[in-house]
Amino acid sequence: MAAHRVVALVTPPVSLFEVGCVIEIFGIERDDMPDRYRFSLASNCPSPLAIYGTSAHLASIEGPEAFETADTIIVPAYPVETPPLAKDIAVIQRAHERGARILSICSGSFLLAAAGILDGKRATTHWLYSDLFRARYPNVDFEPDILYAIEGQVITSAGSAAGLDMMLDVTRHDLGFEACNMVARRLNIAPHRDGGQAQFVPRPVPEISDDRINRLVLWIRENCREHLSIAEMASRVAMSSRTFYRHFRAVTGHTPYDWILRERVGLAMQLLEQGSNNVDQVADAVGFSSGDALRLQFQKVVGIAPAAFRRMYGRTSPVMDRPTVTANATPIYS
Structure with a gap:
């Protein structure tokens, strides 16, 4: 090409x-x-x-x-x-x-x-x-x-x-x-900031001033497929569970569980774009309990269903000619 x-x-x-x-x-x-x-x-x-x-x-x-x-x-x-x-x-x-x-x-x-x-x-x-x-x-x-x-x-x-x-x-x-x-x-910049309309959000590169939390979210990225408890995450930054929960939300703008869900959805987006596994297989690979659980969270974060995302972004089409739509199905980047 x-x-x-x-x-x-x-x-x-x-x-x-x-x-x-x-x-x-x-x-x-x-x-x-x-x-x-x-x-x-x-x-x-x-x-x-x-x-x-x-x-x-x-x-x-x-x-x-x-x-x-x-x-x-x-x-x-x-x-x-x-x-x-x-x-x-x-x-x-x-x-x-x-x-x-x-x-x-x-x-x-x-x-x-x-x-x-x-x-x-x-x-x-x-x-x-x-x-x-x-x-x-x-x-x-x-x-x-x-x-x-x-x-x-x-x-x-x-x-x-x-x-x-x-x-x-x-x-x-x-x-x-x-x-x-x-x-x-x-x-050294984040790969996405919302332009003012519904747009697909990839896995963010953390921009966090607290070094302990920054190291933690990088660890979460590598382990987001696993079941991660508040107690386990808190212990990694030497905080009590209650203090950790409040502090994490203050510096990231998300609860720890929200952050994990977004990491899992971001990983699912990459797998849907790159491979041919079905939604249930992708859900299992990224740590969701079922395909339905992935569909629910994917819809909340991305704005469309996983299957629709794959149709638009799957590698079956030439990369430069990939059709692109926003969450409200209005064509962009034509």
Whole structure:
């Protein structure tokens, strides 16, 4: 299968941090990862391009021809002080018409809105630009308080960190949980934060300040198939059962049993994606008492039944072409 062609559209002054975030997700070749994407930076402006806030410039930029063969175009950030370039608007419109996926980070949504592809759709941007965005683009269903908004092939995100969340979510849908988690671990960030709508939640990489609890949840991950009692977990962190229960909930936001259930569901998601075992066999493999118990918890956490999840994410389909739906069955990432 040919590599998925990802092109970042950059216009001076270039926001180097957002460009760096895009490169980290889509542009770095990693020996322990399969060939995922073919990445390049491109611009309608002659290089070198001025970098925002410095006297430095960015060179080695491809020309506008790169946009015409892109499967995904990303606008990492975009100048808002001046009107968008007509050539940039045309790139976005042509890409949208031919069905390419279009992502924006931070103020990049201004270009997408100027191209008219956000009219009547949910979208977001950095909170600093909320009033300006509303005033310029009243036909957009603007939501300032979400991390990212998914509207079919068009996805907008808020600031830089939200852009990483969005791109990791895209990677997960393109290549599966393992690839997403690998990239997230390299960046020392969680592989998922809810973008503001129902989305499938993989097994989280813990972000816990208490070292004892952090070590414990890693141990839980390795042993979640087993019956784990409060007393056993409390003893591992040298606490009484009552103190442990309160402390665990305070630092993680979940009860110990909720955490175990989510770990089991996350493991079940990986097994459903990777293998051909039936739901009862998966339930037994991850520590649920029955297939019905797995179905109940899976529905609560993921929003759909295990069988429906497998139909959408099973490895029987080419990874890049995997159909993807949210919990309410609205197609995304088309």
